[in-house]
Amino acid sequence: MMDAKIAQRPQFSAWIDSDKVGRKSSSSLRVPQKLREGRCRVLISAHLQPTRSSNRHKSISLEVPCSYREFPGAPRLQSGSFNSPFDEALILQNKSQEIEPYLSGRCIYLVGMMGSGKTTVGKILSQVLGYNFCDSDKLVEEDVGTSVADIFKLYGEGFFREKETEMLKRLSRMHQMVVSTGGGAVIRPVNWRYMQHGISVWLDVPLEALAQRIAAVGTNSRPLLHDESGDAYTKALTRLSTLLEERSESYAYANARVSLEEIAAKLGYRDVSYISPTAIAIEALERIECFLREEDGMAFGTL
Numbered sequence: 200m201m202d203a204k205i206a207q208r209p210q211f212s213a214w215i216d217s218d219k220v221g222r223k224s225s226s227s228l229r230v231p232q233k234l235r236e237g238r239c240r241v242l243i244s245a246h247l248q249p250t251r252s253s254n255r256h257k258s259i260s261l262e263v264p265c266s267y268r269e270f271p272g273a274p275r276l277q278s279g280s281f282n283s284p285f286d287e288a289l290i291l292q293n294k295s296q297e298i299e300p301y302l303s304g305r306c307i308y309l310v311g312m313m314g315s316g317k318t319t320v321g322k323i324l325s326q327v328l329g330y331n332f333c334d335s336d337k338l339v340e341e342d343v344g345t346s347v348a349d350i351f352k353l354y355g356e357g358f359f360r361e362k363e364t365e366m367l368k369r370l371s372r373m374h375q376m377v378v379s380t381g382g383g384a385v386i387r388p389v390n391w392r393y394m395q396h397g398i399s400v401w402l403d404v405p406l407e408a409l410a411q412r413i414a415a416v417g418t419n420s421r422p423l424l425h426d427e428s429g430d431a432y433t434k435a436l437t438r439l440s441t442l443l444e445e446r447s448e449s450y451a452y453a454n455a456r457v458s459l460e461e462i463a464a465k466l467g468y469r470d471v472s473y474i475s476p477t478a479i480a481i482e483a484l485e486r487i488e489c490f491l492r493e494e495d496g497m498a499f500g501t502l
């Protein structure tokens with residue numbers, strides 16, 4: 200065996216060196232006692248050396264169900280090719296270096312529903328591209344001096360939307376920023392005029408995953424979800440599905456679309472909740488690259 204790694208699911212991001220993983224036979228790994236005691240869930244990724252019958256490197260992965268909490272719908276066993284967090288970080292780094300010169304300093308605007316990961320993925324992208332990160336909701340909050348939830352309560356949605364547009368206008372004069380926009384920024388055509396100064400990327404996440412993420416953190420900071428009744432998941436799912444119906448055409452204006460369902464299919468995951476934010480950032484850069492190629496034709500790659 201050339202290399203063996205054990206990594207927890209990305210949310211926990213722990214690493215164990217290959218020399219701490221015992222090898223029982225040519226095709227199995229012994230999981231250290233600490234991990235077998237049920238303290239965490241691990242993905243074991245093993246990269247196999249070429250054999251006499253095949254001269255190709257192979258990757259296999261195995262998910263070991265020893266988590267301290269269950270993930271609904273999580274597969275017990277997964278096989279197939281798997282990118283470890285280390286591989287992902289490297290791919291992300293390479294891809295960002297490859298495309299950064301072609302951005303010409305243009306800002307990247309992440310659009311998508313509440314909870315689609317605009318902030319999480321945006322921070323990763325800004326770091327790797329050497330850009331600044333900015334959250335348009337935070338700019339509005341700083342400008343008004345109170346939270347988005349309070350702005351809705353005190354002044355109404357119309358006032359918030361005006362402020363949001365004002366912030367996007369300000370941002371459109373800036374360069375080298377990754378902007379996490381509010382989920383509703385796409386509904387005003389004027390906002391698109393500002394966002395067109397940069398490159399827009401839609402994070403397209405299935406409703407159930409959005410509702411799960413939002414339920415996990417609560418709906419307090421998201422005023423558009425306050426009116427629904429039921430538990431946090433049901434509230435989020437009900438309202439988000441109406442909003443998505445109203446907005447999906449607007450999200451589709453984005454220059455690039457990152458579909459979590461497509462990433463899951465590509466990586467062989469049954470559930471989009473298995474996709475790490477880094478893998479989403481990689482896909483975002485790949486989609487941006489496609490956009491740049493279309494935009495510039497054969498000029499892309501000549502720098």
Ligand SMILES: Nc1ncnc2c1ncn2[C@@H]1O[C@H](COP(=O)(O)OP(=O)(O)O)[C@@H](O)[C@H]1O
Pocket residue numbers: 311312313314315316317318319320379412413416472474475476479
């Ligand atoms: N790929 C992901 N997998 C699991 N949880 C995620 C992922 N991306 C974001 N989250 C979680 O979902 C919630 C919303 O993410 P966030 O980045 O704030 O979304 P947005 O800015 O689009 O509202 C946060 O609690 C975040 O930790």
Ligand SMILES: O=C(O)C1=C[C@@H](OP(=O)(O)O)[C@@H](O)[C@H](O)C1
Pocket residue numbers: 311312313314317336347380381382383384420421422423
């Ligand atoms: O979808 C929306 O209309 C909104 C999304 C929120 O931003 P996030 O997408 O960052 O949660 C925030 O702008 C406001 O609560 C309205």
